[in-house]
Amino acid sequence: MSKKDYYDVLGVSRDSDASSLKSAYRKLAMKYHPDKNPGDSNAEKKFKEVSEAYEILSNSEKRQAYDQYGHDAFNQAGGSGFSDGFSGFGNFSDIFEDFFGDIGGRQSRQREQRGQDLKYEIDIDLREAYTGLKKEISFDTLIRCDVCSGSGSEKGNGLKNCGVCGGSGRTRASQGFFTVERTCSACGGAGQVITDPCTTCNGEGRRRKNRKLEVNIPAGVEEGSRIRLSGEGAVGPNGSSPGDLYLFISMVPHEIFEREATEIFCNVPISIVNASLGGSVDVPTVSGGKVKVKIPAGSQNGDQFKLTGKGMPTLRSTSFGDMIISLNVEVPRNLSDNQKRLLKEFDEESSQKNNPESSGFFSKVKDFWDGLT
Ligand SMILES: [Zn+2]
Ligand SMILES: [Zn+2]
Known part of the structure; x- marks a missing residue:
């Protein structure tokens, strides 16, 4: 099997340093990335070659072995004597087959994606919390598109496989040797896209709307009470089932209570x-x-x-x-002269038993001072 030279694959010289290896690899990996070349098997092959070459050359031990023995250094059957030391890499290309073998082969997985939960803060006063109340609230949300009934399809022409992920609903991004799998952003993981998107909702099956809703707030709610209104949240992608609406109660302070x-x-x-x-x-x-x-x-x-x-x-x-x-x-303030006179008269009539606490306190103070001498 004739395999391309790793240096040629990356387009670098044999004495290039780590940073020029890296930038060469990045450029090529971006160019041939499966996400950018959906369905292009040639690009996919190049991407694998580039990743493999970088994996070897970016590791100084492996690069040294490669420089000395070429591809045989990583070929178990080659008997070069290095197979022990690198036995883990003997089936290198098999690992890549595992990673990429199922591209396009997986059928679409329809995920049930629920809509977002919404939060609405509502201020109520003590009287309202005492009686409970009905209140109309208005909020921005996503509702099911009424033109396409949430299907996202203008005339109901149906679906086709997503061009970006080839129907798998997943895309892969390679970072060096590691491959990260993500939900395909083009089809939202559904694997399929609409052939005749609804012009009202752009094929999303839902659209923005300010909604008004009469809500029942039960008697006895308090600061921080949370009321869940099941299914009153935003509609999900492709008109799927809505999330919930949560009312968060905030109490307005009362003047006397x-x-x-x-x-x-x-x-x-x-x-x-x-x-x-x-x-x-x-x-x-x-x-x-x-x-x-x-x-x-x-x-x-x-x-x-x-x-x-x-x-x-x-x-x-x-x-x-x-x-x-x-x-x-x-205690009364702003006394008239007559009031002052009456209070003085009152005071003259007063005895210890009128102010038992003061009397008790001052006799304790006297005891305290006496005790000090
Ligand atoms: Zn629509
Ligand atoms: Zn997709």
Whole structure:
């Protein structure tokens, strides 16, 4: 078997260095690459020759053996004495046969390619989260082409084998000795292309559209809740089944209510008189109503009251969380002269038992100072 000289294959001189070998190989590999020469068996053969030559010459040990013994250095049957050292490369061309042998021989593999999932962020307020709501959203998506019903074919003339991958749906790119197999970009891996592409969708079977959709948001959603709408995503290639649409809930902060899961917190300001004498205060609830809360005499700033079942609904359940109100006792400001006089009079009447905490605190402070001496 007469084999071409490796240096001739790459078109370089016998004393060329590594970088000129590499650039010669790159140029030729690009030129004869199967991706660029679909169905051209001559180019394929050249590509194999070039790759093989570079594989040998780019390795200094193998290059030395080749320089000394020629092709026999890598031929097991040649008995040159090097077959032991390079036994792994004796069937070199067989490896390439494995790599390239099935080009065009594989029948098209139709892959079911699902469309993309879409994400839609939606802002809702606390009241909407409390009641649940229907909302119309609009978003850009890919819909099935209505002209060709998703087939991508204008008159339904059908399919032919892809010219780029020859129907295999895969292409190969060679990087030195390694061959990387990829999904063919021309046919998207289907192996076949449409002979009369639909002019509306360019044969894709789908097209861009702004879609409006009424969505149901259940009561009880919270920040970060995710709602999946099955099949409402983008239609896949060739009009294949659509992905899903995910609604991501983002909560708009409320002016008076704070929320933690199903609990609602509310700070309720009351006057110093109301806190001292006791009374009642109307507390708004997230449901939109109000609850009269009884304030015991002597209530303190920060005292909390629980309103059972007045919190948020639990998602996909009939139960409700609680509402916690905290008193915010407001010290009066901007006093009139008369108010100041009344407060002073009040103070003169006061004794330790009116302010047990202050009294307790200051007697502890006194003990502390006494203890230091
Ligand atoms: Zn179409
Ligand atoms: Zn293809």
